[in-house]
Amino acid sequence: MKGGGGFYGLKMKQLSLFFIVFVCASIVVWNWEKTPHLTTLHDQELHFFPDEVEGKHATRVEDEGLALVPPSLSTNTNSNSFNTPHDEHPQKKHHENTSHLVGKSISEGKERSETVKQQLIASVTSQTTESTVTDDTPMTKVETQACNFGKGKWVPADNRPLYSGFGCKQWLSGMWACRLTQRTDFGYEKLKWQPKDCKMDDFTGVKFLKRMQDKTLAFVGDSLGRQQFQSLMCMVTGGEEMPNVEDVGKEYGLAKAHGSARPDGWAYRFPATNTTILYYWSASLCDIEPVDPTGETTDYAMHLDRPPAFLKHFLDRIDVLVLNTGHHWNRGKLNANRWVMHVGGKPNTNRRIADIGGAKNFTIHSVVRWVNSELPKHPGLKVFLRSISPRHFFNGEWNTGGTCDSTTPGSLEVVQDESIDPIAAGAVKGTDVKLLDITGLSLVREEGHISRYSIRAAPGMQDCLHWCLPGVPDTWNELLFAQI
Ligand SMILES: *[C@@H]1O[C@H](CO)[C@@H](O)[C@H](O)[C@H]1NC(C)=O
Ligand SMILES: *[C@@H]1O[C@H](CO)[C@@H](O)[C@H](O)[C@H]1NC(C)=O
Ligand SMILES: *[C@@H]1O[C@H](CO)[C@@H](O)[C@H](O)[C@H]1NC(C)=O
Numbered sequence: 423m424k425g426g427g428g429f430y431g432l433k434m435k436q437l438s439l440f441f442i443v444f445v446c447a448s449i450v451v452w453n454w455e456k457t458p459h460l461t462t463l464h465d466q467e468l469h470f471f472p473d474e475v476e477g478k479h480a481t482r483v484e485d486e487g488l489a490l491v492p493p494s495l496s497t498n499t500n501s502n503s504f505n506t507p508h509d510e511h512p513q514k515k516h517h518e519n520t521s522h523l524v525g526k527s528i529s530e531g532k533e534r535s536e537t538v539k540q541q542l543i544a545s546v547t548s549q550t551t552e553s554t555v556t557d558d559t560p561m562t563k564v565e566t567q568a569c570n571f572g573k574g575k576w577v578p579a580d581n582r583p584l585y586s587g588f589g590c591k592q593w594l595s596g597m598w599a600c601r602l603t604q605r606t607d608f609g610y611e612k613l614k615w616q617p618k619d620c621k622m623d624d625f626t627g628v629k630f631l632k633r634m635q636d637k638t639l640a641f642v643g644d645s646l647g648r649q650q651f652q653s654l655m656c657m658v659t660g661g662e663e664m665p666n667v668e669d670v671g672k673e674y675g676l677a678k679a680h681g682s683a684r685p686d687g688w689a690y691r692f693p694a695t696n697t698t699i700l701y702y703w704s705a706s707l708c709d710i711e712p713v714d715p716t717g718e719t720t721d722y723a724m725h726l727d728r729p730p731a732f733l734k735h736f737l738d739r740i741d742v743l744v745l746n747t748g749h750h751w752n753r754g755k756l757n758a759n760r761w762v763m764h765v766g767g768k769p770n771t772n773r774r775i776a777d778i779g780g781a782k783n784f785t786i787h788s789v790v791r792w793v794n795s796e797l798p799k800h801p802g803l804k805v806f807l808r809s810i811s812p813r814h815f816f817n818g819e820w821n822t823g824g825t826c827d828s829t830t831p832g833s834l835e836v837v838q839d840e841s842i843d844p845i846a847a848g849a850v851k852g853t854d855v856k857l858l859d860i861t862g863l864s865l866v867r868e869e870g871h872i873s874r875y876s877i878r879a880a881p882g883m884q885d886c887l888h889w890c891l892p893g894v895p896d897t898w899n900e901l902l903f904a905q906i
Pocket of ligand 3: 779784787845848
């Protein structure tokens with residue numbers, strides 16, 4: 423067992439080493455981007471994950487360029503096709519043959535998680551003495567406005583997770599339920615975020631539903647947004663079956679289109695409080711429409727300066743909106759999806775925007791400005807831009823053997839005041855859109871990803887982008903709950 427100090431010393435050395443390697447790799451990649459190797463890489467990627475380009479829209483490819491560097495640094499290095507393969511296909515039955523593993527996971531998982539927890543407690547108490555005090559103390563919401571929820575520390579907590587990874591089958595995709603895989607360490611489920619300078623209202627489903635009486639909360643974004651959506655559904659229900667929760671997808675046009683693998687989103691209503699929680703899939707947060715609506719192999723205009731049509735259409739029925747994007751902004755994905763950047767209704771000619779990082783920044787600024795301009799018309803509406811969810815591919819990328827198989831966090835504390843996602847922070851500045859800043863607190867949680875237990879990845883490939891549920895995205899929802 424590593425002690426607190428040794429653990430951190432080692433980690434810091436590793437981190438610096440990874441950083442150096444990353445910077446070198448970035449330079450190589452940056453040069454490589456100018457060479458025509460990309461098509462090869464791209465083909466390979468599609469070969470591995472043919473189901474990603476199925477259907478009319480071919481839009482379910484996932485990724486982003488943030489490893490251990492802030493997004494601003496990573497956009498250049500990752501603007502080619504280093505795509506993360508893992509994405510959601512809930513219709514697939516992944517667990518037909520996994521039942522025999524579950525028993526094993528229960529017993530081994532408990533033991534292991536106790537051990538890891540002991541380690542964590544040791545490392546936390548070596549730094550601070552009041553780390554576990556707050557767990558059972560009832561909290562009240564104070565000074566949510568001035569408070570920086572992104573600064574604080576992770577503390578071990580007996581009352582976590584808020585739902586079981588064996589349960590919540592009604593909402594939780596099997597591929598994200600790490601309890602159903604062969605993973606045996608579950609210490610990552612037992613950490614609770616404690617903001618440094620503010621008290622955070624403890625989440626309960628009852629309190630959430632009361633606060634959201636007759637209201638609708640909408641997540642609009644990529645698969646990381648969908649993770650947050652599933653997490654919230656599980657948190658509100660405690661992971662229990664709730665047959666009376668209504669599927670109201672049809673009210674939002676979220677029926678599965680003929681021939682597509684899944685609908686563009688989901689919407690569920692809790693009848694007791696008339697509360698609706700929905701998710702709409704918009705990987706880019708901009709409007710996407712076929713250039714030639716009748717053509718079989720049409721390109722898609724990606725209108726960087728227009729919000730997703732769904733948002734325009736349904737904004738007046740949303741009370742709390744959580745936006746996110748980031749992991750689809752790279753050449754490989756744009757090409758795979760046949761997305762062509764448009765500005766002002768025409769193919770983009772602005773060189774500054776043509777760069778992927780510039781386009782992403784431009785789009786995020788555009789959608790935030792647009793929704794901010796809508797706020798006066800929607801007095802009750804609260805809008806959050808969720809900062810980027812960090813990826814943790816060490817020693818390689820998703821397709822070159824990159825791994826994230828640590829079973830302990832990189833650190834437990836976030837000390838910086840500013841968000842380390844400058845694009846998101848810059849976009850909300852001067853607006854009434856709030857930043858849901860989860861980047862720093864997630865960046866130290868490298869052990870919380872699906873990792874090698876990804877069901878879909880080929881042998882040797884790991885998912886260091888998506889998170890195990892229950893897990894880190896639950897905390898994003900606790901931060902959200904504290905601010906609504
Ligand atoms: C499940 O296991 C059975 C028997 O071991 C096998 O015949 C079947 O193909 C497996 N199904 C899947 C989806 O792997
Ligand atoms: C449910 O809430 C919506 C507003 O979100 C309201 O328009 C509707 O009347 C409510 N339904 C009931 C049955 O109270
Ligand atoms: C992002 O866009 C905004 C508005 O167009 C601009 O002011 C800012 O400098 C840009 N930031 C980056 C990192 O490109």
